[in-house]
Amino acid sequence: MKHVDVYRSEAPAWTLLREIKSLTTRPWTIMEICGGQTHAIVKSGLEDLLPKSISLVHGPGCPVCVTPVETLDKAMAIAALPGIIFTSFGDMLRVPGSSLDLLTVKSRGADVRFVYSPLDAVHVAQANPDREVVFFGVGFETTAPANAMAVVEARRLNLHNFSMLSSHVLVLPAIEAILGSPDNRVQGFLAAGHVCTIMGYEAYEPLAHKYRVPMIVTGFEPVDILQGIMMAVRQLETGRSDVENQYARAVRREGNRRAQKVMNDVFEVCDKAWRGLGMIPKSGLRLRHEVRSFDAEYRFGVERTEVRESPLCFAGDVLRGMKKPTECPSFGGECIPEHPLGAPMVSSEGSCAAYFRYRRIVPRGAA
């Protein structure tokens, strides 16, 4: 399909870069909220191609990076219980908790399995009726409906050996927390295209007007991102702050109502702590009371343990866009993808890992 390839091709990118240059008369700071976009920006070197007066700030949009240490510790405690099969998306396996990660727990004998889809976890439960199967349900609104479907399926199949450790986060309250913070310097937002595929973008409109910040629903290919930036700059230069949809080939204004319904049937909104950012009101999802029997925290009353975070990690500042990963003294030294100190160095969508992989800047203190 020609129109898929074109977003990866060079010619429109150069056209858009020229357009952005001709539009820009002043410095502007634009945040991309989603880790998938951060990854694409750093990988394609867009920051170096844009006019110097456009600063891109990377937001906290990586569910892997913001899963609280406490939840990771719980995941590992559950995975280590006898008779458990612990299933998870692959990205979560190497995220450091207080002292371990899931892969280490697995190497010590726990049955930890990586799944591609939440439905695969349900199939594992179906195939192992004498074992307890727990699925680590993490994600933004993009993933939450899929995780909710796992609960719907388990209920339909009458499975009593399936449960979910839920740690879902919502993008919009995080955007509001960033915009409302007194040290905010973000003037324009690229809203995450895939979250909007599910949720639509009606809810962004009051935020864009309240904070006078243009918000562009943007896709994930380099050309999408450049077009999103161009649309944001055009609004900024003309004093507008509207919601526009760059990713119209995938996103409708109302989103995907069927997916929203599944999500709302299974989950309800709750206050949520984000790793590196702290508590954000009404920014998470938990399993509803009606499906409590599928809640792993309810089923396996794991004790709270003391949570430890590496004192060397700057992740909070990186996630809020206050610092670039390369400003962290541990970047590329004590902290590399093989032994990460913080979550943003693990996930390929974490800013630290993206910078480490694609920007071979000599780390501080390296010979």
Add this chain to the structure above:
Amino acid sequence: MCLAVPGKLVRREDGSDPLMGTVNFGGILKNVCLDWIPDVRVGEYVIVHVGFAISKVNESEALQTLQLFKDMQSGSHVSGKSEAVQRKTT
């Protein structure tokens, strides 16, 4: 984590619950849940995330964007006044 990729629907398993189908991603076939876009037809492109089709790719929108790029390249586009994009403004 929020990675979602476009692929072409090559088979629908009508009658399955939830509705499933097969999507071709550049030669790799995957079983995908179609429950959220039940009116999708074989041959259409869908965007897939963790085994779920979350959206159909709207071809006319995609082609319109292509046209916009062409216009920009040929210079018939005036900065800040592109119709195709203005139209999407809410």
